[in-house]
Amino acid sequence: MLSVAKxxxxxxxxxxxxxxxxxxxTNGTGDVFYYKPDSEAGACGWMNTTDQAVATVSNTxxxxxxxxxxxNPNTNPICGRRIVITGNNVTxxxxxxxxxxxxxxxxxxxxxxTKPEFMKMAPISxxxxxxxxxxxxx
Numbered sequence: 001m002l003s004v005a006k007x008x009x010x011x012x013x014x015x016x017x018x019x020x021x022x023x024x025x026t027n028g029t030g031d032v033f034y035y036k037p038d039s040e041a042g043a044c045g046w047m048n049t050t051d052q053a054v055a056t057v058s059n060t061x062x063x064x065x066x067x068x069x070x071x072n073p074n075t076n077p078i079c080g081r082r083i084v085i086t087g088n089n090v091t092x093x094x095x096x097x098x099x100x101x102x103x104x105x106x107x108x109x110x111x112x113x114t115k116p117e118f119m120k121m122a123p124i125s126x127x128x129x130x131x132x133x134x135x136x137x138x
Contacts, residue, residue, distance in 0.1 A: 026065060026136040028109035032087050032121065032129040035098075035112030042098030044079035050114050055083050055094035057136075060108040062099035065136075073099070078136065085111060087132030088121045096136065109134075 035056045037048040043062065048054045057078070063070050065078040073079075081096050094113050102108055111134055121129045 026061060027134065028061070028111075029131060029133050030107060030109030030111060032085060032118065032132045032134075033106070033110065033112050033127065034118045034124055035100075035114055037098065037114070043073040044076065044097045045074035046079075046097055048097050048114075051116060052114060053092075053094045053117050054097045054114055055085075055117075056098040056100050056112040057083070057096055058102050058106065058108045058110060059099045060102060061136075062096075081136050083111065083134055083136050085113065085117075085121075085132050085134040087129040090121045092117045092120050 035054075036050055037052075037054065041047050042056070062068065062073070062076065062078055065076060067077040069075045069077075078096050083094055083096055085092050085094070092113065094117050100106055100112060102110075106112075111132070115124065118124065118129075121132070
C-alpha cells in the first residue's frame with residue numbers, strides 16, 4: 001500500500017512533466033559572412049533590409065530546429081529567434097529571418113548577418129569571419 005507521502009511525490013513528478021518544456025537552443029561554430037536580404041520576403045515570410053540586425057542560417061540548421069515546419073518555413077519556430085554570435089572577440093545579436101542553401105562556400109554551421117552587424121566584427125572587405133561561435137536562444 002502506498003503512503004500519502006509517496007502518492008504526493010508521484011503526483012508532483014507527474015505534474016512537473018506536464019509543464020511547458022524549456023525552449024531549445026542550438027549552438028555551433030562556423031564562419032560568418034555578410035548577408036544582404038533580397039527584395040523579396042525571406043524564408044520566415046518577412047521583408048527585411050540591410051540596416052536591420054537580422055541573420056540567415058543554413059538550411060540544415062533552419063530545418064533541423066526543434067518543431068521545424070519544412071512544408072511551411074514561415075511557421076518555423078526558429079523564425080525571429082535571437083542568435084548571439086561571437087567572432088574576432090566581439091559579440092553581436094541578430095534575429096533569424098531566412099536560411100541559405102549549403103554549398104561548397106557555405107557549410108551547415110555558417111551564419112550570415114547584415115552589414116551593420118558584420119562590420120562590428122570585421123570590415124566588409126574581409127568577406128568572412130572564421131570560426132565564430134553562435135547560440136540560438138529565445
